[in-house]
Amino acid sequence: KLLFVVKDPDLEPGSSELEKIKSYVIQTENVLYGDEFDDPNIGYSKYIDIDSFVDWYLINEISKNNDAIFFSSVYMNYVSGGKLKMGPIWDFDVAFGNININENWLSSGWHMKERSRWIKMLFRDEVFIKKVKERFNYYYNNKERILDLSNSLSKRLKKSRIENNKVWKTLGYYYFPQYVYDFSSFEEEHEYLNNWINERYEWLKDAIDEL
Numbered sequence: 001k002l003l004f005v006v007k008d009p010d011l012e013p014g015s016s017e018l019e020k021i022k023s024y025v026i027q028t029e030n031v032l033y034g035d036e037f038d039d040p041n042i043g044y045s046k047y048i049d050i051d052s053f054v055d056w057y058l059i060n061e062i063s064k065n066n067d068a069i070f071f072s073s074v075y076m077n078y079v080s081g082g083k084l085k086m087g088p089i090w091d092f093d094v095a096f097g098n099i100n101i102n103e104n105w106l107s108s109g110w111h112m113k114e115r116s117r118w119i120k121m122l123f124r125d126e127v128f129i130k131k132v133k134e135r136f137n138y139y140y141n142n143k144e145r146i147l148d149l150s151n152s153l154s155k156r157l158k159k160s161r162i163e164n165n166k167v168w169k170t171l172g173y174y175y176f177p178q179y180v181y182d183f184s185s186f187e188e189e190h191e192y193l194n195n196w197i198n199e200r201y202e203w204l205k206d207a208i209d210e211l
Contacts, residue, residue, distance in 0.1 A: 002070055002117060021078060028084055032118065036054035038125040045127070049085040054131045057119055058139055061112040062200060064104045065095035069115040097196040105179035107199035110207070129211050136208050143201050147194055148207060154190045161186055 004025055011018040025131060028047040037043050060068035066072045073091030078084050093123045097105050110202045114151050165171050171189075183189045 007075070016031045020080070023082055024078065024084065025153060032121045038127065040127075044122070044125075049083045049126065050131060051135075052085040052087060053122065054128070054135050056089060057112055057122075059089055059117075059133065060095075061110070062139065062197075062204065063092055063095040064099075064107075064200065065092055066099050066101055066104050066111075068092050068112060070117060077120070094177060096193055097200075099178070100177050100179040107196050108203045133208055133211065135157060136204065140201055140205055147197060149188070150194055150197070154186075158186075175201070187196065 004022075006018060006021060009017075011021075024047070028044065031037060031042070031047060059065075060101065073144045075088055075090055076084055076086055077088075094101070094104075095105065099105060102111070102115065103109060112122065115121055172182060172184065180192060183192070
């Protein structure tokens with residue numbers, strides 16, 4: 001029940017290249033949804049690069065990226081002879097609490113784990129869960145680096161956001177599907193973002209530990 005589109009390269013319907021990609025994705029899904037999905041030899045790990053899926057999952061779970069539940073702006077890449085990989089990551093305009101859909105304005109609660117079809121399947125495997133736990137520790141231990149980057153980018157954008165607002169009038173106005181919009185300053189917006197990120201990390205730390 002997912003629609004896949006080949007973004008690049010341009011392929012003709014019925015071409016051998018398109019049929020090869022189509023066959024690979026269908027086989028991957030058949031195994032992922034099959035009874036032997038976690039078999040180390042013939043299960044899903046034969047077809048996908050698990051580490052790329054773990055990183056992609058965590059980045060989109062931490063940010064509660066609404067589009068990442070295989071809805072839009074979800075990219076995979078495949079090289080003949082290799083495995084299916086996730087990425088590049090893309091499109092975070094409706095993430096980090098900046099959305100009033102699916103309760104994704106909340107810094108608590110699962111998003112990807114419960115709403116993404118493939119991710120739900122992967123969480124049936126203890127190997128995948130173990131990798132998620134290990135990799136999340138890396139992201140958690142670098143939380144301050146992410147907040148520092150947020151602060152430095154905010155300073156670099158100070159003049160640009162003022163000029164941008166003169167044209168587009170974003171500050172204090174509602175644009176679908178924002179959750180909070182009645183900020184009186186860009187500093188308030190930035191503080192909201194940093195607080196949301198911090199709270200999200202803390203909720204996930206406890207939730208992932210309990211998996």
